Amino acid sequence: MNGAHDVGGVLGFGPVVSEPDEPVFSADWERQAFAIAIASLCQGVAAADENRNAIERMGNVAYLSTSYYEHWLVAMEKLLVQKGIIDEQERVERVRAFLSGRSLPSRESVPDDGELARTVRDAIATGGPSVRETGATPKFAIGDEVVTTPWISRTHTRLPGYARGKRGTIIAYHGSHVLPDSRAHLRGENPEPLYTVRFDAHDLWGDEAEAQAGCVHLDLWESYLIERTSDGENMENSRS
């Protein structure tokens, strides 16, 4: 989605501030939000792409002014309701109850046979590859010159705005991977060949590239890419 999360190359976010000896989590609610998300995703509540899409749709001002773990929390609030696991009214009432002094139940009062803990531990250790055996022949070969699609997307996509309509070179092929644009919207996995594309910094930023600029790499699906011919390259991509 062409939204405010797509910040590559956007100026005005200030300096990078790095904090020494930062803890993994800096508050209990961060631990809770993260654990809720991981446990839910491990149990198949939503795919990672749906989670990212939910975060992107939280509203631009909210997105930019809240932290990483709050993004996860917002996405889970939306997805758990959307999937029918939690009712929105029940959620709102429960928030109010905690604000009015309710406590979390004691450990002992929650039924817990340890099974879910084993499941999530296994899932974290195993992961879920996004590569799929499709037998598809990749359209591009390493060394091929390509141009990315110049269009914004109203739906979830992993082509950042700064790399729209830019020329690059294929430097790696990773087999076919689940297409986020499709899975994020429950339209199936639709795996597509995935490539690493190298962009010369000058082809991304023109004169605004740094002195002695190098290159930026993106991992892009086949449908994001158009073959680049020696001339007239953009005749085919300047109209859909």
Next chain:
Amino acid sequence: MNGAHDVGGVLGFGPVVSEPDEPVFSADWERQAFAIAIASLCQGVAAADENRNAIERMGNVAYLSTSYYEHWLVAMEKLLVQKGIIDEQERVERVRAFLSGRSLPSRESVPDDGELARTVRDAIATGGPSVRETGATPKFAIGDEVVTTPWISRTHTRLPGYARGKRGTIIAYHGSHVLPDSRAHLRGENPEPLYTVRFDAHDLWGDEAEAQAGCVHLDLWESYLIERTSDGENMENSRS
């Protein structure tokens, strides 16, 4: 500047909310902020382009989460200090004084011969045209097909992000106008031919254009535009 103020086509800002019978100003501080800005600009404290640039540089999160008149106020705080009219420490102390209960001086205690009121009234009624007689021959004629520059800018510019690297047609010529990219950074007026360029919605948005989409017009300076030839059009603009 490639910043968060450049919102054309960005999704995620919610619905348009229109308020019936809205007052011109909804608080005294809005009146004050606006009057301060107009009086300062009328007295030549800064050009409108510098004011816009100051607003764009207030920081993305602050920009998106504050209102129009607060943007003007932020810009004036910066520009009045930058121009040496107000000292930053004095400003901060004065803010603190008002927060601690200080009142504005009574009307009568402020020296006021009515001269500045006459000046600002005249300035509002007269305005300040941005057209300049340069004798420059415009490079483009009405009907010419052009492509906009595809590059982001780190400095002030009036080419919106959604129209970078897009094809359009010249439909009007307005003479030479002061170049904001230059004046905003105190690099002189550098007037350039200014054109209205028509963009077919499909050339801006591809398949994301609305059904029965029409066109969008922008007023663009000559240095934002590249001549479009029948093929290889982007060979000349894909590298700087």
Next chain:
Amino acid sequence: MSGHHPEQMSEVEARARALESLLYEKGMLTPSAVDAIVDAFEHEIGPLNGAKVVARAWVDPEYRERLRANATAAIAELGFAGTQGEHMVAVENTPEVHNVVVCTLCSCYPWPVLGLPPKWYKDLAYRSRVVLEPRAVLKEFGTELPDEVDVRVWDSSAEIRYLVIPERPAGTEDMTEEQLAGLVTRDSMIGVAPALVPDRR
């Protein structure tokens, strides 16, 4: 402009007052200049100016031609000119063409004919959406356009300011220029709504 209880003062209020008081001390601002600016935009300069221009264009074909050829000069004939209206262009709605104005980069607006912009015009939602989906935005304003109509968006990226001349409503043949001006709303001159239809009870 004072009279608030200090304990209720917000930071933004204090910041505006701090600048105001400092500029008084520097001789860069006076109470009568503040009044002149605020009065001008609260009481003198507003959409009634633009409405008079549109009504004149509706009743006087020669004026309409002058307005289309050189809007700045034609608008000045009626006494309207100044800041943010130095370079005016009038765009005319017809059964075939609908125009709508925005400024995506800030909130440029033709002050001498419309006054200061309404909040929604300055908001991120309008600025971001109307260039991408003008029909959807217009529909939210109650303006549903037939498929055949050519929708033209004008994004005010330079110092050219646009005034939309809405279509003259049917059944207004007998109305005076002054009565007609009463039908011309701010929204119709931005292009998000048609002019009002006369009330015939």
Next chain:
Amino acid sequence: MSGHHPEQMSEVEARARALESLLYEKGMLTPSAVDAIVDAFEHEIGPLNGAKVVARAWVDPEYRERLRANATAAIAELGFAGTQGEHMVAVENTPEVHNVVVCTLCSCYPWPVLGLPPKWYKDLAYRSRVVLEPRAVLKEFGTELPDEVDVRVWDSSAEIRYLVIPERPAGTEDMTEEQLAGLVTRDSMIGVAPALVPDRR
């Protein structure tokens, strides 16, 4: 995880607890699962894993080749694998090439080898700037690169995760693999800093 005074609870805290308690009731979460997840990322999975991979690559040229050819498999040899590390690629810094990793669209990060990302990696400043001005950002981290060095940024837009193999510092010829791992910082494996230089007092 409780023990806060309710009167101090912020809205975000209440929202997290609300979901936690509701999921307990729905049987979709258990206290031991929460503990398992938190413990894994607070105590088991972190940059020490990546440091072991890098140290092995420094001492074992054959391992280094395997890591460069198929990082996922080579990392699994040392027992590291799982969520957000399913498709690993190792990129090697040399005197001629410097690699740095980012995820501009969210904050993708190779969890099995580096744990959860530091705050700055997730912040808008790093995400927005490092693709446009990597040298300037690296300089702010104290990493000033000679002009001749080819700076390569890796923006993790798919499920491929990147691990930077920093250059082995000079004067470490006699160090053991375990000692070498102590020089490999998180920042060096993201690519914003070199590995530590051994302390020789």
